[in-house]
Amino acid sequence: MTPIDLTTPIELLRPPRVVFGAGAAPETGRWLRGRGLTRVLVVADAFNAARVDLLGLEGAVTVFADIKPEPDVPNLEALLAVAGRVEPQAVIGFGGGSAMDLAKLAAVLPGSGQTIHEVVGPEKVADKRAVLVQVPTTAGTGSEVGTRALVTDPATMSKLAVQSVHMLADLAVVDPDLTLSVPPAVTAATGVDALAHCVEAYTNRKAHPLIDLYALEGIRLVGRFLPRAIADGNDREARAGLSLASFYGGICLGPVNTAAGHAVAYPLGTRHHIPHGAANALIFPHVLAFNAPAAPVKTAAVLEALGLPPATEPAAVLDAARGWCLRLGCRMRLSEFGVPETDLPRMAEEAHAIRRLLDNNPRDLSREDILGMYRAAA
Structure with a gap:
């Protein structure tokens, strides 16, 4: 394997704000209030949907809690229907990689005129439609810092991978205490x-x-x-x-x-x-x-x-x-x-x-x- 040297160009993207540490979860609500964002859609699995109060949110909060462990296109479409109704100012991914990946797509697709199949691949997403906040509750995927989202296409049994700078979180809140309940x-x-x-x-x-x-x-x-x-x-x-x-x-x-x-x-x-x-x-x-x-x-x-x-x-x-x-x-x-x-x-x-x-x-x-x-x- 020929090593890449220091002269090789590379781009490193990270959320503009990262808050890391025990007890950091309520910073989510404080940050949103500071920006006047009160219409919020939280994407979570059932377990985390029951503890959304840990995020310190106020205003009109809608929780989509029907997340599959390996989300597929119908799962995404159900979320996008909710997002289309709510028209959130901010979308929060609250859970593991599945919740955070779907949150990325919910922040860019509703109202865009683009379907999931039209944005598969690198940099095909038109723009960001809502502010995106990622709050991981497992320590595995690292999706809170990434620009990719994956969903399974039931027709082909393969992963659809979307990559876009528009799916980079505006805020990542990494609170390790949220992982204490993981078996x-x-x-x-x-x-x-x-x-x-x-x-x-x-x-x-x-x-x-x-x-x-x-x-x-x-x-x-x-x-x-x-x-x-x-x-x-x-x-x-x-x-x-x-x-x-x-x-x-x-x-x-x-x-x-x-x-x-x-x-x-x-x-x-x-x-x-x-x-x-x-x-x-x-x-x-x-x-x-x-x-x-x-x-x-x-x-x-x-x-x-x-x-x-x-x-x-x-x-x-x-x-x-x-x-x-x-x-x-x-x-x-x-x-x-x-x-x-x-x-x-x-x-x-x-x-x-x-x-x-x-x-x-x-x-x-x-x-x-x-x-x-x-x-x-x-």
Whole structure:
């Protein structure tokens, strides 16, 4: 893998205001009031819809709480219908990546004359229609800092990816205390999702020294704090460390993005409704090991940052990374999620078609390579 050097141009986008820290959630309402924004649409899952009061909102607040774990086009259309009725001045994503991704689209599509299919791809969104605030309640996706939104198209069983500067949050409020209620299994899966963002950006063909700094520190934070947060969900320092790791992972996604790990994991979510974090955890060791020959120095650095002995030989890398995930309690077999072996070739075909991610990978993957990973994880 030929490294990108410091002379290579790169653009780093972040929300113009970020508030980070325990107890920061009410800053959402204060910030909106300071701007005279009183007609608000909150996009949340059912659990977070029941605690919207933590945001300190006033005025006409509408809550859309019908968020699917892997949102699809009908789910988005139901939200857009509500947004079209409410005509919000501000949209708040309050939840995990699903809520925040849908909030991005609700801030740009209603009244624009554009449909979801017309804005798929980079920079096709016309403009921003409402102020966007993102408040994550899990530590995994980093969506609060990103400009991408993904929804599943039921007709093709594939992810529609929209990227636009107009979907960058005007305010991101990262309050780690909002993650204290996340159960151990979800903490593990979302933590490995944050890790995967950092690792895939760090070992990416487009990896850049500007982003490597965030990526490697994100990996270190996950290695240090994820086992602690799983062991004790009320460990506030560990929760804060993971929220920061997730935020760093989100920074990595903008200019560099993910690679084969996410591409290989996506069919697990679209076809079998395996939660995104759990799918990434299951696939992560296999892709890290596959890429080791193309990025040996960085692979060893990843393992070391996780507190594991550095290794570059694929079998040793696989054993180390898989053992680490198993110790976190992650389910590491497709059979544990009810994925039939007869579906693996079709999944490999679908994953191989996700060129926007696979083309970032430091090592080319064939359909057979992907099928081999699925079979090794079966």
